[in-house]
Amino acid sequence: MKSVVKKVVSLALVAGMALSSVACGNSNTATTSNSGSATNTTSDALVWKIGSTGPLTGGAAVYGTNVVNSAKLACDEINAAGGINGYQIEFNGQDDEADAEKAVNAYNTLKDWGMQLFVGTTTSGACVATVAKTSADNMFQVTPSASSTDVVNGNTNVYQICFTDPNQGIASAQYIGENALATKVAVIYDSSDVYSTGIYEKFAEEAANQSFEIVSVGAFTADNKTDFSVQLQDAKNNGADLVFLPIYYNEAALILNQAKTLGYDVQFFGCDGLDGILSVENFDKSLAEGVLLLTPFVATSTDEKTVAFVEAYKKAYNGEVPNQFGADAYDAVYLLKAMIESGNLTPDMSTSDICEALKKEIVKISFDGVTGAAMTWVESGEVSKSPKAMVIKNGEYVPFEK
Amino acid sequence: MKKLLKMSKTSKQNYITYAMVLVVALIAGVMDATGNMSSLMSGLLVPVCAYVILAVALNLCVGILGELSIGHAGFMCVGAFVSAFFSKLMASTIPVAWIRFTLALILGVGFSALIGFLIGLPVLRLKGDYLAIVTLAFGEIIKNVAAVLYVGRDSKGLHFSLQDTMSLGLEKDGEVIIKGAQGITGTPNDSNFVIGVILVLVTLIIVNNLVNSRDGRAIMAIRDNLIAAESVGINITKYKLIAFSISAALSGIAGVLYAHNLNTLMSTSKNFGYNMSIMILVYVVLGGIGNIRGSVFAAALLVILPELLRFLNDYRMLIYAVILIVVMLFNWAPSALAFREKVKAKWKKTPDSTKKEVA
Numbered sequence: 001m002k003s004v005v006k007k008v009v010s011l012a013l014v015a016g017m018a019l020s021s022v023a024c025g026n027s028n029t030a031t032t033s034n035s036g037s038a039t040n041t042t043s044d045a046l047v048w049k050i051g052s053t054g055p056l057t058g059g060a061a062v063y064g065t066n067v068v069n070s071a072k073l074a075c076d077e078i079n080a081a082g083g084i085n086g087y088q089i090e091f092n093g094q095d096d097e098a099d100a101e102k103a104v105n106a107y108n109t110l111k112d113w114g115m116q117l118f119v120g121t122t123t124s125g126a127c128v129a130t131v132a133k134t135s136a137d138n139m140f141q142v143t144p145s146a147s148s149t150d151v152v153n154g155n156t157n158v159y160q161i162c163f164t165d166p167n168q169g170i171a172s173a174q175y176i177g178e179n180a181l182a183t184k185v186a187v188i189y190d191s192s193d194v195y196s197t198g199i200y201e202k203f204a205e206e207a208a209n210q211s212f213e214i215v216s217v218g219a220f221t222a223d224n225k226t227d228f229s230v231q232l233q234d235a236k237n238n239g240a241d242l243v244f245l246p247i248y249y250n251e252a253a254l255i256l257n258q259a260k261t262l263g264y265d266v267q268f269f270g271c272d273g274l275d276g277i278l279s280v281e282n283f284d285k286s287l288a289e290g291v292l293l294l295t296p297f298v299a300t301s302t303d304e305k306t307v308a309f310v311e312a313y314k315k316a317y318n319g320e321v322p323n324q325f326g327a328d329a330y331d332a333v334y335l336l337k338a339m340i341e342s343g344n345l346t347p348d349m350s351t352s353d354i355c356e357a358l359k360k361e362i363v364k365i366s367f368d369g370v371t372g373a374a375m376t377w378v379e380s381g382e383v384s385k386s387p388k389a390m391v392i393k394n395g396e397y398v399p400f401e402k
Numbered sequence: 403m404k405k406l407l408k409m410s411k412t413s414k415q416n417y418i419t420y421a422m423v424l425v426v427a428l429i430a431g432v433m434d435a436t437g438n439m440s441s442l443m444s445g446l447l448v449p450v451c452a453y454v455i456l457a458v459a460l461n462l463c464v465g466i467l468g469e470l471s472i473g474h475a476g477f478m479c480v481g482a483f484v485s486a487f488f489s490k491l492m493a494s495t496i497p498v499a500w501i502r503f504t505l506a507l508i509l510g511v512g513f514s515a516l517i518g519f520l521i522g523l524p525v526l527r528l529k530g531d532y533l534a535i536v537t538l539a540f541g542e543i544i545k546n547v548a549a550v551l552y553v554g555r556d557s558k559g560l561h562f563s564l565q566d567t568m569s570l571g572l573e574k575d576g577e578v579i580i581k582g583a584q585g586i587t588g589t590p591n592d593s594n595f596v597i598g599v600i601l602v603l604v605t606l607i608i609v610n611n612l613v614n615s616r617d618g619r620a621i622m623a624i625r626d627n628l629i630a631a632e633s634v635g636i637n638i639t640k641y642k643l644i645a646f647s648i649s650a651a652l653s654g655i656a657g658v659l660y661a662h663n664l665n666t667l668m669s670t671s672k673n674f675g676y677n678m679s680i681m682i683l684v685y686v687v688l689g690g691i692g693n694i695r696g697s698v699f700a701a702a703l704l705v706i707l708p709e710l711l712r713f714l715n716d717y718r719m720l721i722y723a724v725i726l727i728v729v730m731l732f733n734w735a736p737s738a739l740a741f742r743e744k745v746k747a748k749w750k751k752t753p754d755s756t757k758k759e760v761a
Contacts, residue, residue: 057719058672094712099672100664101449105709108441125668128587132665150587150666191566192549192583194668201567222671223546 046347048089048340050075050333051110053130054122055098063325067122067144068093070309070326073316074333084337087347096121100129107133115139116351119332122325124148124194131158140355142335144328148194152381157355159362159381161328161335161371163296165198168271170206171387172199172244172294176269177210181292182242186216186235188228188255189246199246199271215240220251228255229262236264245270249277256287272296272387276323278395285395294387296371297327298397306370324371331369339365416610419695420603427599434595442709450705451598452659455605457685457701458694459652462609464683465692466618467645468625469526470534473541475678477514477650479669481657483548483580485510486589486667490579491555493590503592503662510658511651517544518650519643526642538676548669553580585668586661593662601659602698605652609694612648621645688730 052071054064075091078084092113096103103126110118118134118141121127127146134141135155143151147162163171176182187203190196200217207214215238218231232255235243243259243266245252252274259266272295277288279299299310299321309330313322322330339361345354359379367375372385389400409417430447433439456478463471485506496502521540528536552563556576563569567578580586612618620641623631632638661667671677685704689696707725711718732738 056716095716095718097672099670100666100668101660101673104445104664105442106712108445109709109712111441125584125666125670128666129664132591148584150584154588194584197566197583204568221546221549 046087048084048087048117048347049092049113049115050089050117050119050336051092051094051107051113051115052119052329053094053096053103053106053110053126054120055126056093056095058097060098060123062323063145064095064098064122066323066326067120067329069317070313070322070329071119071144071333073313074330076316077312078333078337084340085344085346096123096126098123098126100126103127103130104133111137111139116347116354117336118142119144119329119336121146124151127151131155134158138352138355140351140358142332144332145325148198155381156359156379159377160383161332161369161375162324162383163272163385163387164382165195166202167382168294168387169199169202169204169246172246172269172271173203173206173210175294175389176242176244177207177212180211181269182240182267183212184215184238184240185212185242185244186218186231186238186240187214187244187246188218188220188231188235190221190225190248190251191219192221192223193247195273196247203244203246212242225251226254228258231255232259232262232264235266236262240266242267242269245274248273249275249280253277253280253283253287256291257284260287267292269293272324275299275397278392278397279321285392288392289394291392292400293390293392293397295324295390296385296387297324298388298390299323299327300397303370305368309370327370331367331371331375334369335362335365335367338367412614415695416606416614419606419610419698422695423599423602423606423698427595427602431595431599443706446706446709447595448593448598448659448663450702451595451602452656452663453682453685453705454602454698454701455656455659456653456682457689457697458602458605458609459649459656460682461686461689461692461694461697462612462652463646463649464686465690465694466609466613466625467621467642467649469642469646470530470683471537471646471649472534472676472679472683473521473537473539473544474649474653474682475674475676476541476544477518477653478657478660478678479541479544479548479674480517481510481514481654482661482667482674483551483586483657483669484513484654485658486586486661487553487580489590489592489662490586490588493588499590499592502590503597506592506662507655507658510661511654514654514657515647515651518647518653522643522646522650526639526646538679541674541676541679545669545671545674548585548674549583551580552578552582554578583668585666587666589661589665589667591662591665593659598659601655605655606694606698608648608652612645613694617641617644684726688726688733690733 052068054067055061056064056068072091072093075089079088083089092110094106094109096106103121107130118139120143121130122145124146127143128150131151135157138157141158142161143158144161147160147165149164149166152158152160176185187200189200204214216235218234245255245268252270256268268291270291270293274293275295275298278285309327310322313326314320339358343357343361345357362377363379369375375383375385377383390397391400434444434447456474460471460474463469488506488509489502492502525533525536550564552567552570554561554570554572554576556573561570561572567581620636623636624638624641628638685701686697688704689700708718708722711722714721
């Protein structure tokens with residue numbers, strides 16, 4: 001009996017070790033970030049301390065890496081140009097593994113380090129946990145990409161750069177309805193993902209007011225996201241002429257591929273999560289031809305700010321192309337800079353005083369960034385900016401004109 | 403004093419464990435209260451308590467009962483969700499935090515024990531590897547059910563669904579309490595370090611007393627030799643179920659503590675998946691299978707260690723894994739054990755031999 005237990009224990013442990021080291025392996029190849037390192041610190045002079053957290057290891061590492069790298073890039077650029085109000089920035093990025101408990105630990109680590117401004121958390125679930133802490137500490141928090149409404153509800157110190165999920169759902173439904181893109185719509189979404197369900201629910205609600213109907217709904221979960229033939233077949237049988245994909249690009253790439261195999265030629269429509277689909281490895285770009293997406297940021301845009309950001313990012317991080325998460329984080333840091341300058345703040349103020357001053361600034365500001373022009377914020381923390389409709393033509397994103 | 407001396411060796415050891423926990427907790431508590439502790443460490447106090455309870459609970463199952471369970475994160479999940487659901491529901495009805503928490507604790511533990519009992523009925527008929535695999539499956543089932551559960555409340559009462567929030571059919575002023583993958587948001591933060599330490603001590607007392615009782619000896623007899631135990635008339639099913647259910651209930655305590663420490667509770671593979679179950683098993687094995695005190699310290703150490711390694715940046719989890727392997731080898735490899743014995747013997751011999759020389 002005992003020996004069997006021992007055998008199984010050792011097997012399980014070996015499996016555990018292997019898994020954790022695989023996770024590490026991933027992170028090391030995926031991240032070239034230098035989290036935790038300070039940028040250009042001048043000794044004992046006053047500095048701005050900006051912190052950020054995101055998943056740098058594990059399955060969601062690509063998002064956290066983009067956020068932390070881009071925020072660091074923005075800080076480096078600002079430092080090179082003389083800092084904010086003459087003070088340099090120190091940046092610290094921590095790993096939160098996209099887990100609520102670890103995110104609180106990461107936030108506490110940053111607090112011990114002396115953080116004054118928080119650019120985080122990357123993922124919604126973890127962000128809700130840190131928001132409770134920043135709210136208690138009255139620390140000013142700008143989240144680049146936590147898009148759930150729970151993030152900004154019930155507090156005054158947290159602001160979002162990204163759209164909230166409901167906004168995306170409503171905007172998508174309205175866009176499809178107003179432009180009469182379809183009469184029968186199918187939806188395929190990830191029911192285990194906060195982002196995806198958030199968009200789908202509001203989309204379904206708003207669809208009732210629009211000229212199209214939802215004829216098929218296919219859900220999948222994170223554990224089961226490789227075969228979509230059932231969902232696609234269902235959409236096809238119900239005669240959907242547009243498939244709405246409120247999901248991330250990795251699964252979307254598979255869906256496009258499998259739709260072609262099924263011989264199902266249909267209009268696909270997505271949200272900002274689809275940005276990046278053209279850079280999926282081994283993905284046949286012709287499959288994405290004609291896909292519509294509603295997004296605030298595309299890396300191949302010819303907009304002057306976007307080009308500068310993408311070039312700088314590529315140069316700093318081995319030619320990798322930033323995604324929308326990174327763009328949001330980049331905007332977050334520049335937004336902080338703009339507000340600190342207009343409010344004439346200095347780093348010797350207490351964290352709470354800085355937060356109070358910034359709260360007054362953010363409702364006044366109109367900010368031009370890479371994820372939108374003339375962005376404004378309301379007191380409740382949500383951003384107002386207009387999404388751009390893009391269509392994929394000849395392997396490029398181009399603005400969609402009806 | 404006389405009573406103390408008369409105490410059996412095991413109870414003396416148990417009291418030493420309680421005293422150690424109390425002293426460490428007291429030092430940590432005083433440091434935290436006087437502001438001498440970093441935010442990171444003070445934020446870790448409650449999670450450490452939760453994982454210590456989990457490790458002790460699993461040790462009861464693996465070390466004392468001798469049945470390997472890799473689904474204990476599932477029982478933690480039950481305790482966490484039931485109690486967080488109750489607290490969220492009653493947040494306005496019961497404004498006094500400690501009454502609400504006590505009720506949530508009783509409910510959470512009760513449900514985990516019930517689920518443990520129900521799962522134990524079929525599972526404990528299996529042995530060894532088979533049992534391990536089935537507990538793994540049940541743990542995953544619990545996690546996945548929690549991730550698709552939708553519960554809402556309006557003036558008509560509670561609504562349940564496994565699909566989405568729309569199918570709950572809530573009235574306009576209705577409130578969604580459990581939101582599928584998004585879980586429960588806005589659980590009141592009712593747990594604190596004092597409650598955590600009390601619960602750790604309660605867990606330790608329950609497990610230690612069980613082990614030293616008639617029931618405990620029956621349970622260990624089953625572990626050591628099933629056929630012999632059966633032949634002397636021990637009711638195998640009953641004692642296996644007792645140990646398994648208690649172990650599940652104690653995991654539920656950890657879940658309650660975990661859920662009331664964070665503002666949000668989601669069922670992900672990170673916190674309630676089999677990775678977590680294996681992590682708890684690592685605490686137990688590192689501390690020594692069947693060694694309750696070892697579990698306490700191994701769990702505390704392994705929860706704090708990855709946070710202390712943050713300065714390593716991207717290499718953090720790599721180094722953590724390496725440290726685990728090294729410690730595990732040092733503790734359990736036969737040659738390492740022999741080496742330790744040798745060192746111990748040498749160290750013991752030297753004072754002896756000097757004594758002889760003097761004589």
